[in-house]
Structure formats: structure tokens, C-alpha cells
Amino acid sequence: MATGAGAAGRSAGGADSAHREVVLVGGRRLTLTHLDKVMYPETGTTKADILGYYAAVADALIRHARDRPATRKRWVHGVGTPQEPGQVFFQKNLGDGTPAWVARRELAHTARVTVYPLVNDVATLAWLAQIGTLEIHVPQWRFDTAGAPARPDRLVLDLDPGEGVGLAECAEVARWARALLLDMGLDTLPVTSGSKGIHLYSALDGSHTSEQVGQVAHELAKALEADHPGEVLSTMTRSLRAGKVFVDWSQNNASKTTIAPYSLRGLMRPLVAAPRSWRELESPGLEQLDYRQVLRRLERSPDLLGPVADAIDAGGGGTVERTDRLQQYRSKRDARRTPEPVPATTPAPDSGSGQAAFVIQEHHARALHFDLRLEHDGVLASWALPKGMPVDPTHNHLAVRTEDHPLEYLEFEGDIPAGEYGAGSMSIWDSGSYSLQKWRDDEVIVILHGRPDGPLAGIDREFALIRTGEATSRNWLIHLMKPKRPGPAGARAPTQLSTSDRTYSPMLARPGSLRDLSAEIDWTYEMKWDGIRALAYVEPGASGQVRLLTRNGNDVTASFPELVDDLRVAADTGGGPGGAVLDGEVVALDSKNRPDFSRLQTRLGVTDARAVQEARRLAPVHYFVFDLLERDGTPLADQPYSARRIALEELVTATGAVATSTVPASTVPTSTVQVPPSFSGDAQTVLATSLQLGLEGLIAKATGSTYSSGRRSDHWVKIKHVKAQEVVIGGWRPGNGHRGSTFGSLLVGIPEPGRPGEDPAGRLRYAGRIGTGFRDRDLTILRRRLDELPATANPFDDVPPEDAADAVWVQPALVGEAEFAEWTPSGRLRHPSWRGLRPDKTPLDVVREGTAPP
Structure with a gap:
């Protein structure tokens, strides 16, 4: 397994020394024993395999388990066989032998106070595996910085198949639930549970109690049962579950837990609670995944459940009035585990001289991005730039406002360890001073004076940072202002292509x-x-x-x-x-x-x-x-x-x-x-x-x-095998929760030729709403594009009143593509899912695929 600093050597001590190894994991000394013990006899999976698996998935698992009280299920001697199952220990409270460095929090129950571990780093995860922990279960809420339970930051539905029902039926119910959640403004991602069913995760903004979220989940389950009484059950009665999928809404109770994404299962095979894509759920051969399959998937692509964690991090638990500008920064870092500066106090704000320092850092974290930090009021106001600094005044880039950083970060370069917040390498891309032109809560304009040998080439460049959405939105745009003087003499104009005198358009x-x-x-x-x-x-x-x-x-x-x-x-x-x-x-x-x-x-x-x-x-x-x-x-x-x-x-x-x-x-x-x-x-x-x-x-x-x-x-x-349809965007509907600053769904249509007596340019026939399939990046980019195309008139000819009630109309200029199940009798797309923009096409290129009612 990955040990962070490598093996520190074998321990001494009698005949048992051959079965012990002392290693460093994430900077912590840990004794590993009986690495050749077979934990899953059916597959021959050993304790060493388990340790290696949890080390490999640590970054992904910790994102979904961090700061949540962890309940453990331990199989000290392995899971055994169907004839002789291994003994399982269900454990909440930490024992006396727990290493001192394991983060922990107390939680008061009715008759006792329980001390729970927090799975916040790779060393803790390795220690849990060493003591025979296979399953890790966590609730839908986290501890706040004061050690108290915060409000839930995610909603979870557990789709549990009854007798005679399999994973395919769970996938069908998952799609129905997704559509209902979408109408509530919640995007949803699936996790095959590693046992029999599917878990659905939606990020929340922390503004509701567990009781309120549980009530909403219960109503959602009852709505699914009302729509599909032959396939769905919302009540707890076990005798009624045969032939149906039970939608367990109770996972949102503050005292209930759900197996953590990427956790192993203590079954006969080493199956995993594995995040999946919605496209995978369409597969007729859908199956639960084992740990080897999950490892291969993470090698090929990032965590599929990452957007939920991103949305939780973006939404937080609501805004908190802070006098300490670095409180949020410190809450995410442990000075013992990261080389980043973690000062105990925040300096007093500066005098506002009009000039201050800036740094742009290249951050190779889960995804490469750049961080722009501006000295202001005694801290570094910080923005993450997924696409870096803009180089063209006509193309703005996304800038995500992050927590304020200490001034010491101006000179920070180094490697943030795996399992820590922002894990990855950090280097300085450019730095220098800046002249402040404007600083408001929703707009910042600065002139950066970079290093002569830096990527900004020592040329003064003026940038504007503009917040989009409401005051609580973390999404900003960064804009390169046009130079106020002509460029250097002798600048070359782009050359013209002279391959052919003819031009072509694709057949x-x-x-x-x-x-x-x-x-x-x-x-x-x-x-x-x-x-x-x-x-x-x-x-x-x-x-x-x-x-x-x-x-x-x-x-x-x-x-x-x-x-x-x-x-x-x-x-x-x-x-x-x-x-x-x-x-x-x-x-x-x-x-x-x-x-x-x-x-x-x-x-x-x-x-x-x-x-x-x-x-x-x-x-x-x-x-x-x-x-x-x-x-x-x-x-x-x-x-x-x-x-x-x-x-x-x-x-x-x-x-x-x-x-x-x-x-x-x-x-x-x-x-x-x-x-x-x-x-x-x-x-x-x-x-x-x-x-x-x-x-x-x-x-x-x-x-x-x-x-x-x-x-x-x-x-x-x-x-085609898959039904896909190109569509023209004619409007959008506002979103809720983490989509409050982007949109909830798109209103789309398909151009049709004009009828006799009508405008020969034709009309845009309404094809329905699309509200699923979007990544966070899609939402941000699309909202920005839509804001550039405002319209006062409804471009469609047949939008139902309930869809048009809160719609924001746009010029029908953007073309996208959606997958869908079938055409409805009214000519709408049934269960559409967004695939992406088609910048290679115009609305005139869009035609109806297949057949649909006139």
C-alpha cells in the first residue's frame, strides 16, 4: 500500500515479529499485522489487499466522509463462508487503543456520550483497515468547527429491492426519483450500494434541519409510490416489499447512517459502494462492482460523485458572521498534517495604501487550476481559476471565490499531503504587487504588476473580478480589460489560409x-x-x-x-x-x-x-x-x-x-x-x-x-442505437439549492418550417425541459452564455403554462444535444438528459430525429 514516507522498518519482538511491519502512512507511524490474512475466502482477498485498496481510494472516500462521525463494522477474522460466516463487531465508540492522532468528536445520545472517529486522513483510514474494519457508515451531516452537529448537507435515498426484484428495477426507480428531485431543483447522482440496491445523493445548502429533510424525502418516496404503485413501496412494512423497490427515506434521520461511498462491504465478495454514471444505469448488464473494478475506474477517471462534494463545499451550511477572517481557512487544515501556513491569529487590516501584494499559484490538486490571491484587509482574498488567467478580453473565465488565506501564503510552495484539503502540489506561477482601482462586495478591479520573468511578462494588466448571482454566490467572472494604449509596433496580424480557393460545408x-x-x-x-x-x-x-x-x-x-x-x-x-x-x-x-x-x-x-x-x-x-x-x-x-x-x-x-x-x-x-x-x-x-x-x-x-x-x-x-436529439435553447427556469446561481432546467425546442401564412423562417416547437445530466462546469458556462442572450418574448409556440410561469426567455441561438427515452404523445422528450452544447451547429441545422406526433 502507499505509505506516504515509506516503510520505517520492521519492529522487533519475538516470534510474532515476522507478522508485523511498522510503516509511515501520511506521516503517522502505524503497526500493520497479519497482512497475509485472508479476509474474503471466496476471492482470496487479503488484509494487505484491503489496506492497498483503502490507500488508493483515500482521497475520494475522505471527501464524502470528512468530519462525519464514523460507525464501523469490523470482521477481525474475515467474512468467512456462507456455511460459517465470520463474526462481525458493530462499533461506534472509540476504544482505549486508538492512536492519539486519530481525529475524534463527542456526540451525546439519550443515555451516553459516544466518541466517534473522523475519517479525515489516510492514516486514520489505514488504521481502521488494520483493525479489521471493512464497512464505514456515516450520517448526512458533519460536525461544525465548534464540534457541534451541523445541519445536513446532503439528501440520500436508499433504493432497496424486495424479493424478485433486482438492480435493473432499482435503476428504473432511480430515474423516476431523479426526475422528481430535479423538479425540486436538486441534481442527483447514483451509487450502487455494494449490496443489493442503489443510493441516490443530492447536495443541500445546509438551510434545513434533518427532520425537515426527512419529511421531504418521505413525501418524495410517497409520490414515487403514488406514481408507480406496482413497482415502488414507501412504507417500512417488510411483508409488502416482495416484487417492489422500497424507497428508504429514513436515511436522512440525524441518527441514521449510510455506508460511505467507496467503502467495502462485509459480504462474501469484496464489493464496494461505488459511484456510477446515469448512463451506466441504462445498461442491461448493470451489476455491483468489486474493489478491483473500482480501482481501475479511479485510475481512468475522477470520482463520479465528486460534483456532490463540490456542491456541498460550495454551498456550505449557510453564511456565518465572522470576526476572524481566517476561521474558515483554519477549520479545513491541521498544522500538524500540512506544510501550509496555519497562523493562530489574523493580522489587523492594513491601512489601504492603494498598493498590495498578489500571487497566482498553480495548483495540481484533484483537477489542475490556478489560485489568484490579493492582499486585502490583512488576509489574501482568494479565487480559484479552473481555466487560468484570461488572455483575451473577449473571453471571460470562471473565478470561484474560496476562503481567505493568510498573508504567509504569498510565498507558499510545496506538496499538500494526500487526504488533506486541497491535496496536491502548489507552485508560484507569478507574483508581485497590484494597484487597486475598485473594491466592492460584487466587483474588484486591479492592475497586476508581475515579475519581469513571469508568465505575465512584467506587463501591467488590468483585470476585473465580477460576482454573478446573489450575494451568497461563490461564482465570479474574471475579465481581462482591453489595453488603454496601442500594442507594440510590428505586431503581426493573423495570416490567411490559402489552401484552396473553394469553400465547403459538410454533407x-x-x-x-x-x-x-x-x-x-x-x-x-x-x-x-x-x-x-x-x-x-x-x-x-x-x-x-x-x-x-x-x-x-x-x-x-x-x-x-x-x-x-x-x-x-x-x-x-x-x-x-x-x-x-x-x-x-x-x-x-x-x-x-x-x-x-x-x-x-x-x-x-x-x-x-x-x-x-x-x-x-x-x-x-x-x-x-x-x-x-x-x-x-x-x-x-x-x-x-x-x-x-x-x-x-x-x-x-x-x-x-x-x-x-x-x-x-x-x-x-x-x-x-x-x-x-x-x-x-x-x-x-x-x-x-x-x-x-x-x-x-x-x-x-x-x-x-x-x-x-x-x-x-x-x-x-x-x-443510431441511443435516442439523441439536437435541440435549441429558448429559455431556462431558476434553480434552488446549489443551483440557485445557475439554473434548474432548460426549456428547449426544435425548429419547424413555417406553415402557409406564417413567417417563412418557421417556428420553435416546444420539446420539453432538460434539468439533468449537467456537470457544475456545464451549469456555470451555460448560465453565462444564456445571460448574453436575453429576450423579452417567448420563442416557443406551445409552452404549457406551468413550464412558462417562472421561465426566463433567451434568444433561440444555442444548440445542444440531449439523450431521451422516447417521444411523448404530445411531442415532448421523455426523461431527457443533457449531453452538451453543439457549437458546431446552428438552429437551422436542427431537425427532429425519428418520428414524433405533429
């Missing part, structure tokens, strides 16, 4: 099914890639210019610099005069080499060099080329698809051939720029293979079809 496929493929036409099939469509204009030669343009003509070259050099090589025409024009898809792949549109979203709109570099590391992209429109100055659009495909494969190394009649084992290319394979033969086989590979579907192309630039053609047919 479009119409949605359809296998039944739409005429037997009289010769078809070729390509996999459908879930990405951003882009045309690549490539000049010849090693230094030839490359430009990537989306469907609506936006230049996104700066966002994908890794494609530029590879496109030059892949489309090398031998130095010919005209270069090449390619059609393809920019995609980001997941760990199984499947396109991940959500991952690609993190790359869109990122142009700052430092931000792009980090985005490249986290989400590298590929360009899958499937058509060639021009080569060496010669247009090919009028040639049939089969001829263009041959020319494409001659120019760019392909992974497959048009004449292939069977589907190879691996059909997903992994090179940065590559031609994916195409297939002939049985379309049903190709479609089945795309489903097996986890792809969206296929594109059927008539081999004799020419390239119809900018037109949707019956000769290209897209056939």
Missing part, C-alpha cells in the same frame, strides 16, 4: 433505420463517431498551414493543436500545389477507445496555451477522416463516394478497406489522424458490432453518391 446524413436502406442501392457502412464534425484545410509541405473549421464555419484550430502536425503528415500530397481538404470528426476517446462526447466538451472553447496544454493531457483528441473533398488543388466532390474513398486511403493510411466484407475485431482507430474502416455486406451485422463496441450507430453511404456540400441527402443515412 449531412438524414436520420433513419435499416428499413430505409433501399435494396436497389449499393451501400457502404461507417461507424458513427460521437464528436465534432470538422473540415480540415491542409496546405502542402512541412510548414503548410492547417485550419479546422466546424459545420458553422468556426475556426477551432487553436483548441486542437495536436492535430496540426499530424494532419500535415497524414495529408502529405508530395509537395503538390493545392494541399488537401478533408472531412472528418474530432473525437475524444475513453479508456476503452470509445468516443466520449462529455470528455470532448472539456476541449471546446479552450484556446489559452496553458489551458490547452493541460486539456491535451487530460483529454487528447483524434481526427477520424472519412472523406476527401480536394487533393492537390483538384476538387473531388463530384466523384462518387467509392472513388473518393480510394483516393482518401491512398492519401491517409487507413485501418480498413471499402471492400472488407467482415468486421474486424478492433474497428476503433487510435492514431491521432486516421481513416476508420468502412464495411460492405450485411448492415445488421455492422450495426450489431457498433452496439457491441459501445458506439452510437452507423452511417450508411451510397457508393455512387457525390458529395453534396452543405445539404442533407438521402444517400447518407445515420442509424
Whole structure:
């Protein structure tokens, strides 16, 4: 297991010394014994395996368990077998042998006072595993800084399947519950419990008591039962649970606990309470996960339940009047465990001379970000910048107000240990002094004077920090002010692309099914890639210019610099005069080499060099080329698809051939720029293979079809597995709780042609509300974009009064994509979930997928 400082050596002491190791874990000395003891006989999982697992998931588990009283279930001799189960010890109070460094809090019960451990660091987690703890249970509230129970900061529903009901039924109830919670302004994330059911987590702002939250949860459970009486039960009566999913709302009682996310289960197999995605819950093969699967998932991607913890940290427990500006800072840190400065007192505010110090720190924490800190009133007012400092006055960046920091932080650099708040490396990016122009509660304007050798290049730059939302909102924008004087002489204007005198727009496929493929036409099939469509204009030669343009003509070259050099090589025409024009898809792949549109979203709109570099590391992209429109100055659009495909494969190394009649084992290319394979033969086989590979579907192309630039053609047919619909945003509804500063749901529609006598531009037909599937980053970015498009008129023609009552209308200019279950009889999307913005498309590109009532 990870020990932080490595093994400190073996202890001495008799025949048992071979079974003991003294190690340092998170800076704490810990004696480990009997590491080869088998804790799960069915799988051979040992105590060493358990210690290694908890060390690996410590950061994620601690975020969800920190400052909560931990109840433990211990299997000192292992879980045993079905015939001879191991003895379990249910423990709340700490014993006499507890190390002194374990953080603890007292809690008064009716007849006694119990001392609980707090799982706040990796050393405590390792100690618990050493004494045979497998399960860790915590309530939905934390202790406050004074050691008293705070109000609950999350709502939890436990979906418990009765006899004859499985995980699939729990997943269905989870989706129903999600929709109801969404209507309450609460986003929800699922956790498969590691036992039989599913837990649902929603972040709260700490403004309600446990009793109030429990009442709301109970009403929610009763509403689910009323809507689905044959599938859901809300009462505690066990005799009624057969064939139904019991929605246990009582988990929100102040005295009740829920197994902590990432905790093991003391069952026959080492299963885990594992955070999952909503898309996973759609899988017909949904199963509980064991600890090895969870470890692999965390290696590939961050904590899926992280947004709930983020929202809790953002919402806190309400605002508290403080005379000590550093109280919140100190409450999150222990000077014994972190190298950060933790002063005992706060200096008196300065005299306000008009100049003070600033520092910008590069923070490699759970996600790379930058921290801007400005000396003010004796402390450092601090903002976290997920995308760094803005470099373009036309593009603002998000700035999240964090707790004030001590002045000593101006010079802090170092590594914050794993398990501690803000764990990761911290270095100074730039520092210096600033001139104050304005300081208000909702707006701060400063001129930064950085180091001559710093990233700001010693050039004075003026920035404005502007709070968005209400006075309690932590979300701000940071804006680079335009220079008040001209730039340096000799500055170069951007060069113009001269690859071709012709311009193209992508040819479009119409949605359809296998039944739409005429037997009289010769078809070729390509996999459908879930990405951003882009045309690549490539000049010849090693230094030839490359430009990537989306469907609506936006230049996104700066966002994908890794494609530029590879496109030059892949489309090398031998130095010919005209270069090449390619059609393809920019995609980001997941760990199984499947396109991940959500991952690609993190790359869109990122142009700052430092931000792009980090985005490249986290989400590298590929360009899958499937058509060639021009080569060496010669247009090919009028040639049939089969001829263009041959020319494409001659120019760019392909992974497959048009004449292939069977589907190879691996059909997903992994090179940065590559031609994916195409297939002939049985379309049903190709479609089945795309489903097996986890792809969206296929594109059927008539081999004799020419390239119809900018037109949707019956000769290209897209056939999808998952129902997805592009939509136009026409409004939004306010949110509650942690969504109070963004929005609760989007009101979306689909353009339809104008009827006789109507505006020929058409109308926007209402398609429903979308309020789920958003990450915190999506909410912030979308709200900012929506605020830029205010409108007084309702752009829809048929919004129900209950949806329009508190709606805020916007100009119908933004296009997004949603997944949904089916069309309702009234033409609405049933159970839609947001997938992301489609900056490559305009409202005129949006058409209805499949069929729906007129």
C-alpha cells in the first residue's frame, strides 16, 4: 500500500515479529499485522489487499466522509463462508487503543456520550483497515468547527429491492426519483450500494434541519409510490416489499447512517459502494462492482460523485458572521498534517495604501487550476481559476471565490499531503504587487504588476473580478480589460489560409433505420463517431498551414493543436500545389477507445496555451477522416463516394478497406489522424458490432453518391442505437439549492418550417425541459452564455403554462444535444438528459430525429 514516507522498518519482538511491519502512512507511524490474512475466502482477498485498496481510494472516500462521525463494522477474522460466516463487531465508540492522532468528536445520545472517529486522513483510514474494519457508515451531516452537529448537507435515498426484484428495477426507480428531485431543483447522482440496491445523493445548502429533510424525502418516496404503485413501496412494512423497490427515506434521520461511498462491504465478495454514471444505469448488464473494478475506474477517471462534494463545499451550511477572517481557512487544515501556513491569529487590516501584494499559484490538486490571491484587509482574498488567467478580453473565465488565506501564503510552495484539503502540489506561477482601482462586495478591479520573468511578462494588466448571482454566490467572472494604449509596433496580424480557393460545408446524413436502406442501392457502412464534425484545410509541405473549421464555419484550430502536425503528415500530397481538404470528426476517446462526447466538451472553447496544454493531457483528441473533398488543388466532390474513398486511403493510411466484407475485431482507430474502416455486406451485422463496441450507430453511404456540400441527402443515412436529439435553447427556469446561481432546467425546442401564412423562417416547437445530466462546469458556462442572450418574448409556440410561469426567455441561438427515452404523445422528450452544447451547429441545422406526433 502507499505509505506516504515509506516503510520505517520492521519492529522487533519475538516470534510474532515476522507478522508485523511498522510503516509511515501520511506521516503517522502505524503497526500493520497479519497482512497475509485472508479476509474474503471466496476471492482470496487479503488484509494487505484491503489496506492497498483503502490507500488508493483515500482521497475520494475522505471527501464524502470528512468530519462525519464514523460507525464501523469490523470482521477481525474475515467474512468467512456462507456455511460459517465470520463474526462481525458493530462499533461506534472509540476504544482505549486508538492512536492519539486519530481525529475524534463527542456526540451525546439519550443515555451516553459516544466518541466517534473522523475519517479525515489516510492514516486514520489505514488504521481502521488494520483493525479489521471493512464497512464505514456515516450520517448526512458533519460536525461544525465548534464540534457541534451541523445541519445536513446532503439528501440520500436508499433504493432497496424486495424479493424478485433486482438492480435493473432499482435503476428504473432511480430515474423516476431523479426526475422528481430535479423538479425540486436538486441534481442527483447514483451509487450502487455494494449490496443489493442503489443510493441516490443530492447536495443541500445546509438551510434545513434533518427532520425537515426527512419529511421531504418521505413525501418524495410517497409520490414515487403514488406514481408507480406496482413497482415502488414507501412504507417500512417488510411483508409488502416482495416484487417492489422500497424507497428508504429514513436515511436522512440525524441518527441514521449510510455506508460511505467507496467503502467495502462485509459480504462474501469484496464489493464496494461505488459511484456510477446515469448512463451506466441504462445498461442491461448493470451489476455491483468489486474493489478491483473500482480501482481501475479511479485510475481512468475522477470520482463520479465528486460534483456532490463540490456542491456541498460550495454551498456550505449557510453564511456565518465572522470576526476572524481566517476561521474558515483554519477549520479545513491541521498544522500538524500540512506544510501550509496555519497562523493562530489574523493580522489587523492594513491601512489601504492603494498598493498590495498578489500571487497566482498553480495548483495540481484533484483537477489542475490556478489560485489568484490579493492582499486585502490583512488576509489574501482568494479565487480559484479552473481555466487560468484570461488572455483575451473577449473571453471571460470562471473565478470561484474560496476562503481567505493568510498573508504567509504569498510565498507558499510545496506538496499538500494526500487526504488533506486541497491535496496536491502548489507552485508560484507569478507574483508581485497590484494597484487597486475598485473594491466592492460584487466587483474588484486591479492592475497586476508581475515579475519581469513571469508568465505575465512584467506587463501591467488590468483585470476585473465580477460576482454573478446573489450575494451568497461563490461564482465570479474574471475579465481581462482591453489595453488603454496601442500594442507594440510590428505586431503581426493573423495570416490567411490559402489552401484552396473553394469553400465547403459538410454533407449531412438524414436520420433513419435499416428499413430505409433501399435494396436497389449499393451501400457502404461507417461507424458513427460521437464528436465534432470538422473540415480540415491542409496546405502542402512541412510548414503548410492547417485550419479546422466546424459545420458553422468556426475556426477551432487553436483548441486542437495536436492535430496540426499530424494532419500535415497524414495529408502529405508530395509537395503538390493545392494541399488537401478533408472531412472528418474530432473525437475524444475513453479508456476503452470509445468516443466520449462529455470528455470532448472539456476541449471546446479552450484556446489559452496553458489551458490547452493541460486539456491535451487530460483529454487528447483524434481526427477520424472519412472523406476527401480536394487533393492537390483538384476538387473531388463530384466523384462518387467509392472513388473518393480510394483516393482518401491512398492519401491517409487507413485501418480498413471499402471492400472488407467482415468486421474486424478492433474497428476503433487510435492514431491521432486516421481513416476508420468502412464495411460492405450485411448492415445488421455492422450495426450489431457498433452496439457491441459501445458506439452510437452507423452511417450508411451510397457508393455512387457525390458529395453534396452543405445539404442533407438521402444517400447518407445515420442509424443510431441511443435516442439523441439536437435541440435549441429558448429559455431556462431558476434553480434552488446549489443551483440557485445557475439554473434548474432548460426549456428547449426544435425548429419547424413555417406553415402557409406564417413567417417563412418557421417556428420553435416546444420539446420539453432538460434539468439533468449537467456537470457544475456545464451549469456555470451555460448560465453565462444564456445571460448574453436575453429576450423579452417567448420563442416557443406551445409552452404549457406551468413550464412558462417562472421561465426566463433567451434568444433561440444555442444548440445542444440531449439523450431521451422516447417521444411523448404530445411531442415532448421523455426523461431527457443533457449531453452538451453543439457549437458546431446552428438552429437551422436542427431537425427532429425519428418520428414524433405533429
